[in-house]
Amino acid sequence: MGASTSVIPSASQSLGASGKLSASTQSGRASQNFAAVVGVFMRAYENGDINVPEIKAAIEGLSVALDKDPKLKSAVDLSFIAKLKDWKKGNEHLFPHVQLAVYCAKEVYDLRTKQAIDDRKAKQPPGSQSKLVEGAPAELLKGDPASYLQNTKNWALFKDAKSNNLYFSVRGTSTTGFAAVIDNLTNADADAKLTIEFDTGTQNQGKFKAHRGFLEVAEAMFPTTKAAVLNAAKGLTPKPTLVFCGHSAGGGTAFFLYHFFQMRTTQAERDTFQAVHCMTFGSAAIASIPNPVHSKRTDDRILSFINVNDPVPRAELPYADWLAETLGRYLAIRQGNTNVPPYSALPNQILYPGGEMVLLDEGGEVAGKLEPGTLSGKAFLDLAAHNSLGYKNIVSQLLK
Numbered sequence: 001m002g003a004s005t006s007v008i009p010s011a012s013q014s015l016g017a018s019g020k021l022s023a024s025t026q027s028g029r030a031s032q033n034f035a036a037v038v039g040v041f042m043r044a045y046e047n048g049d050i051n052v053p054e055i056k057a058a059i060e061g062l063s064v065a066l067d068k069d070p071k072l073k074s075a076v077d078l079s080f081i082a083k084l085k086d087w088k089k090g091n092e093h094l095f096p097h098v099q100l101a102v103y104c105a106k107e108v109y110d111l112r113t114k115q116a117i118d119d120r121k122a123k124q125p126p127g128s129q130s131k132l133v134e135g136a137p138a139e140l141l142k143g144d145p146a147s148y149l150q151n152t153k154n155w156a157l158f159k160d161a162k163s164n165n166l167y168f169s170v171r172g173t174s175t176t177g178f179a180a181v182i183d184n185l186t187n188a189d190a191d192a193k194l195t196i197e198f199d200t201g202t203q204n205q206g207k208f209k210a211h212r213g214f215l216e217v218a219e220a221m222f223p224t225t226k227a228a229v230l231n232a233a234k235g236l237t238p239k240p241t242l243v244f245c246g247h248s249a250g251g252g253t254a255f256f257l258y259h260f261f262q263m264r265t266t267q268a269e270r271d272t273f274q275a276v277h278c279m280t281f282g283s284a285a286i287a288s289i290p291n292p293v294h295s296k297r298t299d300d301r302i303l304s305f306i307n308v309n310d311p312v313p314r315a316e317l318p319y320a321d322w323l324a325e326t327l328g329r330y331l332a333i334r335q336g337n338t339n340v341p342p343y344s345a346l347p348n349q350i351l352y353p354g355g356e357m358v359l360l361d362e363g364g365e366v367a368g369k370l371e372p373g374t375l376s377g378k379a380f381l382d383l384a385a386h387n388s389l390g391y392k393n394i395v396s397q398l399l400k
Contacts, residue, residue, distance in 0.1 A: 084368025251280025
């Protein structure tokens with residue numbers, strides 16, 4: 001379901017000539033600014049369905065304007081892609097897992113209700129890559145005005161019919177109904193919270209700042225998650241591999257579920273699986289250490305796939321505030337206002353998508369190793385690059 005232009009304030013209504021949010025949309029929190037300015041458009045792009053050409057054109061125009069700005073030109077320069085090291089070489093054994101993970105990350109969007117889950121379990125689609133084993137719709141857990149509403153997310157557990165490998169997929173942000181409101185309050189609850197949940201005692205990497213909303217949702221989901229995957233693995237031979245996966249906000253939640261599984265299970269429970277991975281696609285920015293120590297088993301991997309110019313992996317609070325301000329200034333200049341301050345410098349990134357980052361560039365046929373510092377210096381602005389179907393298609397093309 002796409003966003004309707006009839007319910008979305010126009011750019012001129014939402015953003016004043018100063019480049020700041022107008023009083024009607026100002027909330028006092030950078031996270032709320034982000035939701036007001038670009039959040040609704042990203043929500044629509046979760047499923048690749050949007051009808052806001054004015055905003056799309058404005059962001060495209062902003063990218064062109066930044067390319068002409070001496071201070072920000074490098075932020076939109078994508079020539080760095082050609083210099084990335086090839087991630088594919090040496091990781092061919094992971095390609096089947098990535099292919100199924102991105103498939104499951106998209107499929108879970110269609111499993112929002114118990115009826116949809118039951119229907120899918122009863123009759124698997126012809127040629128389905130994975131069989132749905134179990135699933136659950138989102139459940140509202142509590143309401144607290146001081147800390148927003150906390151909820152679980154839709155999830156679905158798939159089993160590969162050929163290998164018996166298990167894929168626990170978490171849905172990204174809902175675009176419809178009350179679930180969309182709850183999800184986006186969780187997304188906006190993005191204060192960086194210091195956590196010691198994952199401290200392994202190794203170089204203190206388990207102590208890091210985390211996106212509070214996703215961390216708390218994953219904690220609420222973990223008991224059910226643990227029971228589901230361990231029950232599904234019973235009796236499977238040879239030992240299956242377990243992959244936590246998700247797109248966008250689902251990827252952010254999957255990252256923390258993976259870590260909870262590594263830290264809150266016994267050795268015997270972890271040894272039920274040949275390997276335990278986390279693979280996300282267009283994940284939200286969630287952790288101050290991109291790839292914290294997570295497992296003593298060297299085969300376990302955390303991979304974060306990022307489509308070139310996808311803004312969501314870059315969209316933590318400082319960037320969101322900068323984008324709201326910069327878009328406003330661009331629109332003010334376009335409307336002929338000559339008393340507009342220059343664009344502010346691009347802020348450094350505080351939170352990153354979790355894991356080893358792999359940049360996907362369909363046009364250049366690149367799957368390259370992306371260092372956190374590189375992502376921090378870029379202003380990714382293409383909303384269409386966040387499309388979940390797009391991720392599936394690009395992975396299918398690049399990781400054959």
